[in-house]
Each structure stands twice: as C-alpha cells, then as structure tokens.
Amino acid sequence: MHTSPTRQGRMFDVLNHVTLGVLGLIMFIPFVYVVITSFSTESTAWPSTFTLDTYKYIFSTSTFIRSIGVSFYITVLGTALSLLSTSLMAYALSYRSLPGRSKIMLMILFTMLFNGGMIPTYLVVKEMHMIDTTWSLMIPGLISAFYLIVLRDFFSGVPLELIESAKIDGAHEVTVLLRIVLPLSLPALAAFGLFYAVGIWNQYFNAILYINSPEKWPVQVILRQIVILASGGIGDSGNAGENVAYYGQGVKMAVIVVSTFPIMIVYPFLQKHFAKGALLGSVKG
Amino acid sequence: MNPQLEGARRTYVRPAAQNRFMHFWKHRWLYFFMLPGAIFFIILKYIPMFGLIMAFKDYKPHLGVMKSEWVGLQHFERLFSAPEFWQMFRNTMILGLYNTVLFFPITILIALLLNEIRSELYKRFIQTLIYIPHFLSWVVVAGISYLLLTTEGGLINEGITRITGGAPVEFLTSEAWFRPIILLQLIWKDAGWGTIIFLAALAGVNVQLYEAARIDGASRIRQLWHVTLPAIRGVIIILFILRLGSFLDLGFEQIFLMLNAINREVGEVFDTYAYRIGLLQGQFSYSTAVGLFKSVIGLIFVVLANKIAKWFGEEGIY
Numbered sequence: 001m002h003t004s005p006t007r008q009g010r011m012f013d014v015l016n017h018v019t020l021g022v023l024g025l026i027m028f029i030p031f032v033y034v035v036i037t038s039f040s041t042e043s044t045a046w047p048s049t050f051t052l053d054t055y056k057y058i059f060s061t062s063t064f065i066r067s068i069g070v071s072f073y074i075t076v077l078g079t080a081l082s083l084l085s086t087s088l089m090a091y092a093l094s095y096r097s098l099p100g101r102s103k104i105m106l107m108i109l110f111t112m113l114f115n116g117g118m119i120p121t122y123l124v125v126k127e128m129h130m131i132d133t134t135w136s137l138m139i140p141g142l143i144s145a146f147y148l149i150v151l152r153d154f155f156s157g158v159p160l161e162l163i164e165s166a167k168i169d170g171a172h173e174v175t176v177l178l179r180i181v182l183p184l185s186l187p188a189l190a191a192f193g194l195f196y197a198v199g200i201w202n203q204y205f206n207a208i209l210y211i212n213s214p215e216k217w218p219v220q221v222i223l224r225q226i227v228i229l230a231s232g233g234i235g236d237s238g239n240a241g242e243n244v245a246y247y248g249q250g251v252k253m254a255v256i257v258v259s260t261f262p263i264m265i266v267y268p269f270l271q272k273h274f275a276k277g278a279l280l281g282s283v284k285g
Numbered sequence: 286m287n288p289q290l291e292g293a294r295r296t297y298v299r300p301a302a303q304n305r306f307m308h309f310w311k312h313r314w315l316y317f318f319m320l321p322g323a324i325f326f327i328i329l330k331y332i333p334m335f336g337l338i339m340a341f342k343d344y345k346p347h348l349g350v351m352k353s354e355w356v357g358l359q360h361f362e363r364l365f366s367a368p369e370f371w372q373m374f375r376n377t378m379i380l381g382l383y384n385t386v387l388f389f390p391i392t393i394l395i396a397l398l399l400n401e402i403r404s405e406l407y408k409r410f411i412q413t414l415i416y417i418p419h420f421l422s423w424v425v426v427a428g429i430s431y432l433l434l435t436t437e438g439g440l441i442n443e444g445i446t447r448i449t450g451g452a453p454v455e456f457l458t459s460e461a462w463f464r465p466i467i468l469l470q471l472i473w474k475d476a477g478w479g480t481i482i483f484l485a486a487l488a489g490v491n492v493q494l495y496e497a498a499r500i501d502g503a504s505r506i507r508q509l510w511h512v513t514l515p516a517i518r519g520v521i522i523i524l525f526i527l528r529l530g531s532f533l534d535l536g537f538e539q540i541f542l543m544l545n546a547i548n549r550e551v552g553e554v555f556d557t558y559a560y561r562i563g564l565l566q567g568q569f570s571y572s573t574a575v576g577l578f579k580s581v582i583g584l585i586f587v588v589l590a591n592k593i594a595k596w597f598g599e600e601g602i603y
Contacts (some may be wrong), residue, residue: 020399024410113583114580115333118560143325143326203422214510
C-alpha cells in the first residue's frame with residue numbers, strides 16, 4: 001500500500017516482519033510443545049521417545065469418552081437452537097417498520113451492560129428444573145445479544161426490493177425468510193453457528209455451576225480435573241491412580257490435544273468466514 | 286405501498302387503537318419469529334435482574350425470593366466491612382487496569398504492525414497463527430500454563446534449573462507471579478483476536494492521506510501517528526468504553542482456574558468471592574449483593590466513559 005524507498009523505511013519493514021514473525025511463533029509454540037509431549041510417556045520436559053500409549057490409555061477410559069459425547073451432544077443441539085432463535089429474532093428486528101423495534105433493541109442492548117448475575121440466574125435455571133440436566137448448558141446462553149445485533153445488521157443488508165417483490169408475488173413471511181434471506185446470509189450464519197459451537201464446546205463454569213452428576217459433565221470439566229487438579233485417574237474410580245501416575249505429563253497433554261481437536265478442525269472454516277468480516281457488521285447497536 | 290390505500294388513509298383517520306392493532310396484525314409473523322428470543326430475554330435476562338431484589342432480603346430457599354424477609358442494606362454493610370473487601374477491590378481494580386491499560390494497547394499495536402505488512406500472504410500467515418488461541422477454552426489455556434510452569438517437570442522450570450542451576454520458581458503458587466501470568470495468558474489468548482476489529486477499521490483508511498503525508502515528507506512512523514491512529518480513533522474509543530463496561534467482570538473463568546489457596550490474596554476478585562461465599566456456602570442473598578455491587582460499579586464506568594467520549598466530541602455507544 002505505502003511503499004517506502006528510504007533506508008529508514010526499509011529498516012522499519014524488516015524489523016516489523018521479524019517482530020510479527022517472532023510473535024506468531026511464540027503464540028504457536030505452546031501448541032507444538034503440547035502435541036509433541038502428548039506422544040511421550042516420559043516425565044521429563046523434553047521427550048525423546050515416541051509412543052501412542054497415552055492416546056490408547058485415554059480412549060480406554062470411559063469417563064473421558066463419555067464427557068466428549070456429552071460435549072458433542074450439547075454442542076450440536078445447542079448450536080442449532082441458538083442459531084435458530086437468534087436468526088428468527090434478528091430477521092424480525094431487521095424490519096425498520098416493525099412497531100416497537102427500537103424499544104426491543106434497547107432492551108436487548110441493555111442486557112449487554114447489566115445483568116442479574118450468578119445467583120439470580122442460577123435460581124431461575126433451578127425454577128425451570130434445568131439443574132443437573134444438559135439443558136442448563138444450552139439454554140442460559142441461548143442467544144448472545146452481540147451476535148443477534150450483528151446478524152440483524154447483516155439481514156438488513158438484504159435488498160428490501162427483493163423481499164417486497166417476493167411478497168407481492170404472494171410469498172409468505174416464512175417463505176421469504178427460508179428462501180431469500182437465509183440463503184443470502186449463509187456466510188454469516190455459518191460464522192455465527194461456528195462461534196456458538198466453539199462457545200458451547202468451551203464452556204466450563206456453567207457446567208460446574210449447574211451440573212452435579214459426573215456422568216453429565218462436559219469435557220472441559222473432566223479436562224480440568226485431569227490437567228489441573230490432577231487428582232486420581234480418568235478411568236472410573238476403580239482403576240484410578242497408578243496408570244495416570246505412570247503416564248503423567250503425556251496423558252495430560254494428550255487429553256488437551258483430543259479436547260481441542262474438534263476446534264482445530266473447524267478453525268479453517270471459522271477463519272474463512274470471520275476473515276470476510278461477518279463479525280464486523282457493527283460494534284454499535 | 287398501494288397508492289390508493291395511501292390516499293385513503295390520508296382522508297380517513299382510523300381510531301388509534303384499531304390502527305395499532307392492524308399494524309400489529311400485519312406483522313404477526315415477525316412477532317411470532319421473535320417469540321423464542323423474547324421468552325429467552327425475559328426469563329433468563331430480565332427475571333434475574335428482578336431477582337436482584339434478593340440482595341436486600343434474607344433469602345430462604347423454602348420461602349422463595351418474594352416471601353423472604355426484607356433486610357435493607359444489611360448485606361452491603363457486611364460486604365463493606367468484610368476484611369476481604371479492600372483486598373478484592375484492589376485486586377479487581379489492578380486486574381482491570383492490566384486489562385485496559387496494558388492489554389488493550391497491545392492489541393492496537395499488533396494491529397498497526399500487521400497493517401504495515403505489504404505481503405498479503407505473510408500477513409495472513411501471521412493472522413492464522415495469532416488467532417488460534419482465541420478458540421481454546423480457558424481450561425485448556427490454564428491447563429497448558431500449569432503444564433509449562435509446574436515445578437514437577439514443567440518446561441519453563443526445567444529450563445530455569447538447567448540454565449541457571451538455581452531452584453525452580455513456584456509460578457503457580459506465588460503471589461508475585463499471579464498477575465503477570467494472568468496478563469500473559471490474556472495476551473496469548475486474545476491479543477491476536479482483538480486486532481480483527483482494528484484491522485477492519487484500518488482497511489477503510491483513505492490511501493490518499495498516506496500519499497499526501499509522504500509528499501510532505503512524513504516518515505513511516507509519522508504517517509502512523511498522524512494518519513493511521515487518528516483514522517481509527519472512533520473505533521478505539523468505542524471498544525475502550527465497551528471494555529470499561531466489562532472492567533469488573535473480565536476473565537472470571539480465567540481467574541477462577543488460576544486461583545488457589547496461596548495466591549488468593551492477590552487473585553480474589555468480587556466474582557470469585559461471590560461464587561465461593563454464595564454458592565459453596567449457600568449465602569445466596571449476600572452473594573447477590575456482592576454481584577449487584579460489582580454490576581452497578583461496572584455500569585457507572587460505562588456511563589462515565591461514554592460521557593467523557595462525548596465530551597471529546599466522539600460518538601460513544603449510546
């Protein structure tokens with residue numbers, strides 16, 4: 001964009017490239033280290049042998065596999081519910097002529113600045129009988145006000161003439177949404193679907209707040225137990241202890257790798273979409 | 286709009302109520318679409334806000350929020366006189382300052398540097414690397430930190446003992462290291478991601494401004510200072526206000542995961558305190574009061590920041 005033939009300018013360029021290159025590497029190195037050590041059963045920081053035992057071990061334990069299952073379930077179902085309710089509401093609010101629109105927008109915006117907090121929300125979830133059910137991991141975060149507002153702006157970008165002419169041709173509101181607006185907004189929907197999915201997959205605190213039964217714990221809770229608390233094994237209580245003590249570091253690393261694997265798979269898709277600026281519709285309401 | 290109808294409306298004024306109903310009826314499907322979302326916001330956002338009244342009551346589970354006894358400001362008095370209050374206040378403020386004064390400018394700096402890169406390929410490569418950590422959970426970030434920093438075979442400590450020959454550093458159970466670790470985690474996870482919005486703003490800067498500056502003999506650094514920064518001033522201010530809004534509840538999961546008995550003195554913030562006291566010890570009303578105090582302070586921050594922004598002739602967020 002702005003070429004600089006001066007010596008000073010060239011110096012700046014070189015320095016800039018190197019600085020960012022180093023930054024990028026520093027950000028990436030922890031991943032490489034985690035992946036490398038996950039293939040080792042040695043307890044030293046620098047592994048020298050290669051083994052798959054760590055992965056064999058964690059895939060032989062029922063607790064970890066079950067928690068992955070729970071996370072998959074809440075991520076798929078939760079994302080579908082979130083995306084559906086968000087896009088329905090965003091579409092309705094994209095109509096400038098809708099009576100009450102600005103009041104509703106204001107009420108949504110307000111929830112971004114102020115909320116009831118942990119205990120009152122907990123009590124509402126409890127009143128809805130969602131404590132210790134997987135619903136408590138999907139419903140309390142059903143709609144992100146921020147995504148809703150950005151998606152609404154995205155829908156507003158669909159040419160009104162297109163919608164009006166479809167309606168003159170007798171198209172129903174549902175048809176307009178399904179056949180015109182949603183198909184035109186696929187990149188945004190994909191982006192927000194993935195953002196929701198990553199959010200649900202990664203949520204930790206809601207799980208320890210709302211879920212009491214270990215068999216309903218999502219992977220993040222199990223992950224914390226294995227890696228941070230490091231107390232006991234990840235198998236069912238019977239065979240806890242010795243194996244983990246033996247595998248040590250490697251098993252913990254492998255658990256991190258497996259639980260972040262789904263995100264690494266969707267990352268290229270995510271990047272493609274957010275790079276297009278789906279998130280950038282607006283910062284303002 | 287049908288011109289005939291338009292004409293009819295001008296001459297024949299319908300009763301207001303009926304008019305409003307017709308208007309509503311015309312949009313019935315749109316309201317229907319809004320239903321799931323509206324129910325969500327009412328039940329899970331606004332009812333809990335109403336539930337904040339329990340901060341002024343002595344909540345008893347068998348009585349419920351409504352029937353529990355009013356106790357006025359008793360819980361707030363207890364909070365303000367609690368021995369941990371000033372400690373939490375200080376911790377929250379310091380971590381908030383780290384977040385706004387240290388972390389936030391770093392994202393702007395990285396965005397500015399990225400913006401100066403001319404090779405699209407190299408730029409995208411760097412972006413790919415620095416965006417990834419954003420998508421990891423705090424549990425994973427905390428987990429990796431533990432594994433790298435532990436005194437039992439962690440990479441960092443292994444390096445320290447091997448190079449200096451000294452004793453390993455107790456990063457994870459140290460008061461001095463708690464805040465730096467929190468800041469480093471934050472930078473690792475979100476500094477790259479935070480650049481996105483600035484890069485988008487930077488992409489909109491008029492190229493002619495740079496040309497004009499160059500003709501006037503401005504160096505790259507001066508161009509950055511006099512053209513680029515002013516151009517994204519609005520975005521910086523808006524994001525800064527939003528950041529102030531969450532000044533007090535940033536990184537709850539993160540702090541919670543890094544907190545232990547030894548670093549609690551420097552790491553306990555209002556949120557972790559509310560969780561520990563409220564849910565684990567069952568003092569729901571007191572914990573709600575702690576949360577409300579924090580939210581109100583947060584709201585005051587936003588309002589003040591917005592006022593100041595408008596003073597300086599910027600748009601603000603509302």
